[in-house]
Amino acid sequence: MQVKESTFLITGAASGLGAATAERLVAAGARVVLCDLNDSVNAHAQQLGASARAILADITSGEQMQQAVDAAVALGGEHGLSGVVHCAGVVSVAKLVDREGNPADLESYMKTININLVGTFNVMRLAAAAMAKNAPNESGERGVIINTASIAAFDGQVGQCAYSASKAGVVGMSLPAARELSRHAIRVMAIAPGVFETPMMSEIPDEAAQALAAAVPFPKRLGKPDEFAQLAEQIITNPMLNGELIRLDGGIRMQ
Numbered sequence: 355m356q357v358k359e360s361t362f363l364i365t366g367a368a369s370g371l372g373a374a375t376a377e378r379l380v381a382a383g384a385r386v387v388l389c390d391l392n393d394s395v396n397a398h399a400q401q402l403g404a405s406a407r408a409i410l411a412d413i414t415s416g417e418q419m420q421q422a423v424d425a426a427v428a429l430g431g432e433h434g435l436s437g438v439v440h441c442a443g444v445v446s447v448a449k450l451v452d453r454e455g456n457p458a459d460l461e462s463y464m465k466t467i468n469i470n471l472v473g474t475f476n477v478m479r480l481a482a483a484a485m486a487k488n489a490p491n492e493s494g495e496r497g498v499i500i501n502t503a504s505i506a507a508f509d510g511q512v513g514q515c516a517y518s519a520s521k522a523g524v525v526g527m528s529l530p531a532a533r534e535l536s537r538h539a540i541r542v543m544a545i546a547p548g549v550f551e552t553p554m555m556s557e558i559p560d561e562a563a564q565a566l567a568a569a570v571p572f573p574k575r576l577g578k579p580d581e582f583a584q585l586a587e588q589i590i591t592n593p594m595l596n597g598e599l600i601r602l603d604g605g606i607r608m609q
């Protein structure tokens with residue numbers, strides 16, 4: 355799938371990994387629809403110029419995500435929507451039993467699962483249905499879906515029951531989705547970032563962020579959002595990448 359003159363839907367595009375991916379794809383000649391709950395996505399799309407549009411949508415809403423997909427299909431014109439880079443998500447930390455002996459809050463657990471896991475399914479199903487209608491390109495492809503998991507799917511830390519389970523679910527969906535969508539010539543991949551320097555990371559205390567950076571074998575630092583975007587671009591352009599999860603983590607294994 356070529357990036358130039360193709361159209362992509364980027365979720366979570368107001369910030370962090372999604373914003374960096376939108377920037378990289380536009381710089382490579384793509385048209386992008388930037389989708390987010392946060393209205394700062396409007397300013398971000400404006401900065402990217404005429405190839406970018408913004409749409410406010412909650413990834414957990416069928417109706418709102420259908421509007422986002424429709425906007426991307428319309429922006430793509432005769433070629434429609436060529437791919438989705440799904441970055442929207444939330445982090446949450448809660449112990450099963452807190453210091454005072456209280457059990458974790460069930461609503462908060464369900465909220466994380468709903469956004470990170472059910473939201474991913476919602477984005478995939480609507481984008482896949484739209485891309486299945488595309489005419490195949492010269493290499494026979496109709497589309498590509500890139501989901502964002504996390505290394506917490508494998509190396510979850512204390513307090514990450516909800517986050518790890520939600521991201522493990524994203525990993526688990528990649529292969530069955532890739533197998534099913536192969537008959538439509540749509541690929542499905544997932545990226546599991548390690549620790550990246552984004553606004554999401556600012557939610558954890560400085561000392562914890564420094565300890566995580568120090569635990570990366572090499573390079574000994576947090577990942578830069580554009581390094582995630584580079585991998586997304588490679589997945590879009592390399593047709594043999596399908597049904598797989600790629601850890602992008604500098605070799606860190608969280609304890």
Ligand SMILES: NC(=O)c1ccc[n+]([C@@H]2O[C@H](COP(=O)([O-])OP(=O)(O)OC[C@H]3O[C@@H](n4cnc5c(N)ncnc54)[C@H](O)[C@@H]3O)[C@@H](O)[C@H]2O)c1
Pocket residue numbers: 365366367368369370371372389390391392411412413414441442443444445469473502503504505546547548549550551552553554555
């Ligand atoms: N930063 C990291 O170290 C890291 C590591 C592993 C995985 N991830 C994953 O990468 C993805 C992007 O994270 P980031 O670091 O860029 O975070 P971020 O907080 O900078 O960006 C996430 C964006 O998602 C949007 N969003 C959240 N819920 C939404 C919803 N229901 N509908 C639409 N938009 C919604 C937010 O408004 C925000 O703009 C997330 O799925 C996160 O879990 C991040």
